[in-house]
Amino acid sequence: MDATNQNTAPAPARPQLQRAACIGGGVIGGGWVARFLLAGIDVAVFDPHPEAERIVGEVLANARAAYGRLTDAPLPDEGRLSFHETLEAAVAEADWIQESVPERIELKRKVLAQIDAAARPDALIGSSTSGLLPSDLQEGLRHPGRFFVAHPYNPVYLLPLVEIVGGIGTAPETVEDAVRLLEPTGMKGVPIAREIDAFVGDRLLEALWREALWLIKDGICDVETLDDVIRYSFGMRWAQMGLFQTYRIAGGEAGMRHFLGQFGPALKWPWTKLTDVVDLDDQLVDRIAAQSDAQNEGLSIRRLEQIRDDNLVGILQALKSGDGGKGWGAGRLLAEFEAGLRRRAAEADEKVDGDQNEGLKPLAVRVSPAWIDYNGHMTEHRYLQVLGDATDHVLQAIGADLAYVKAGASYYTVESHLRHLGEAKLGDTLTVTSRIVSFDDKRLHLFHRLTRAQDGAEVATGEHMLLHVDRASGKASPAPAAILSRVAALASGDAPDGEDDGIGRAIRPAAGPDRMALAQGPGATPSTRR
Numbered sequence: 001m002d003a004t005n006q007n008t009a010p011a012p013a014r015p016q017l018q019r020a021a022c023i024g025g026g027v028i029g030g031g032w033v034a035r036f037l038l039a040g041i042d043v044a045v046f047d048p049h050p051e052a053e054r055i056v057g058e059v060l061a062n063a064r065a066a067y068g069r070l071t072d073a074p075l076p077d078e079g080r081l082s083f084h085e086t087l088e089a090a091v092a093e094a095d096w097i098q099e100s101v102p103e104r105i106e107l108k109r110k111v112l113a114q115i116d117a118a119a120r121p122d123a124l125i126g127s128s129t130s131g132l133l134p135s136d137l138q139e140g141l142r143h144p145g146r147f148f149v150a151h152p153y154n155p156v157y158l159l160p161l162v163e164i165v166g167g168i169g170t171a172p173e174t175v176e177d178a179v180r181l182l183e184p185t186g187m188k189g190v191p192i193a194r195e196i197d198a199f200v201g202d203r204l205l206e207a208l209w210r211e212a213l214w215l216i217k218d219g220i221c222d223v224e225t226l227d228d229v230i231r232y233s234f235g236m237r238w239a240q241m242g243l244f245q246t247y248r249i250a251g252g253e254a255g256m257r258h259f260l261g262q263f264g265p266a267l268k269w270p271w272t273k274l275t276d277v278v279d280l281d282d283q284l285v286d287r288i289a290a291q292s293d294a295q296n297e298g299l300s301i302r303r304l305e306q307i308r309d310d311n312l313v314g315i316l317q318a319l320k321s322g323d324g325g326k327g328w329g330a331g332r333l334l335a336e337f338e339a340g341l342r343r344r345a346a347e348a349d350e351k352v353d354g355d356q357n358e359g360l361k362p363l364a365v366r367v368s369p370a371w372i373d374y375n376g377h378m379t380e381h382r383y384l385q386v387l388g389d390a391t392d393h394v395l396q397a398i399g400a401d402l403a404y405v406k407a408g409a410s411y412y413t414v415e416s417h418l419r420h421l422g423e424a425k426l427g428d429t430l431t432v433t434s435r436i437v438s439f440d441d442k443r444l445h446l447f448h449r450l451t452r453a454q455d456g457a458e459v460a461t462g463e464h465m466l467l468h469v470d471r472a473s474g475k476a477s478p479a480p481a482a483i484l485s486r487v488a489a490l491a492s493g494d495a496p497d498g499e500d501d502g503i504g505r506a507i508r509p510a511a512g513p514d515r516m517a518l519a520q521g522p523g524a525t526p527s528t529r530r
């Protein structure tokens, strides 16, 4: 029996995370706030800093912008954010409380004891500590069984890893619950088998940092050179294959055993200063600070954060298309996160619609920052993307879903006509309504209309002809009866009375000099036409 269960009944199952509390809203606490809110979880914050709301707000603005570029999947509505005067008020309703106060053990213990006393007994309590032992932090708590370390990486809203570390008093189901509850936020909770100072990530980072400080102190390189050495080489490898998979490849065809044989002896050569710790005296601090100022001239912290976030989004997206489209590492996790978002959105639609067959349901799409061009409005190819999603929505409704495609047949778009009728701006929600205009056993003629949700203004229409295709032969083939009967049930034919849908319209030449004249050169007029 662990220490928790001495005073309380076994904790009830924790189904999902709906309300979180963040105690400390600095660099890491602010990142947690953003991660939770963007996953649709309400967040209550306590931080005595007089500018806590502004600081959290700026982290959140960065996070929103990054998510806009990260994913087209339907994010849930943001959770509700509230700031509280007392820690007790912030934690009262929370399912998960994340402590992110400064790294001082006596402060953390005091704050954790306060949280423990004020929180619901079944609420989970995670600490963001970078390396303090959970057993040391949970000493004196009344309910130590629900306490654990949840060590994230900065920026918390983009980097998915959370090291989950239990202490002596942590109940095993707490670690399992923590990993499971983080999943819908896009995070990867990784349980660490045994507690150890600095866990796994900071053990590695400290070793690298210690060596880096020696290299600067000894005048071997400056901070810019050191950063270049990392970012032009092994830093890029680490993002996708870590250390051991990378070194396996470095062993050539003979693999890891050969690598260990060849490079293992070097560990005993004087290639490392290992445990000697640099004295961070004033002179070294001044040198590093001056070199860092020179390296970052003209770049504010907020600007650096935005550059970092853009780069991370790019890396995550590249990794999502890795391994032949299956996704690799953090990119595969992103793909799974997006699949979860789509599944939950579809389930929510289902709930609203029930089983009634009322025709094709509209899609709602939010215009995200990555969709805006130099004219300040949604750029052309994003319209095609939204129309493509709307077509997929129709295909799902007629039963030509991913399982159908996997089984060997699909609909391919063979012709599209897109009309731009208005502007869509950042943050607009677009409603896409769809119609099946006509069909036969091979052809499916679709029409989509995009309107702005806030005022109903028409923004664009898309008209598309699709062919049913046997994927093995790549040739058009008749759709099966089951699909055709769904199509027939959903087809609505003509536009509602009086509505000009522009169906069948083509682009006509402008009234000025005609195409023949233009082809004959700048001096030509229509009269030169033969």
Ligand SMILES: NC(=O)C1=CN([C@@H]2O[C@H](COP(=O)(O)OP(=O)(O)OC[C@H]3O[C@@H](n4cnc5c(N)ncnc54)[C@H](O)[C@@H]3O)[C@@H](O)[C@H]2O)C=CC1
Residues within 6 Å of the ligand: 023, 024, 025, 026, 027, 028, 029, 046, 047, 048, 049, 099, 100, 101, 102, 103, 111, 128, 129, 130, 131, 151, 152, 153, 154
């Ligand atoms: N900065 C980093 O790169 C990382 C930090 N961590 C860990 O996260 C924790 C927080 O670190 P940072 O966010 O970097 O520090 P920070 O200094 O940016 O933020 C700490 C916040 O805690 C607030 N605070 C102080 N006393 C408080 C109290 N009694 N109750 C509520 N809030 C209080 C401060 O006003 C401040 O806003 C530390 O344990 C640190 O080791 C973990 C991963 C990375």
Ligand SMILES: C[N+](C)(C)CC(=O)CC(=O)[O-]
Residues within 6 Å of the ligand: 130, 152, 153, 154, 201, 202, 205
């Ligand atoms: C510097 N640090 C020890 C606070 C770093 C971390 O804990 C993790 C990170 O984000 O690098």
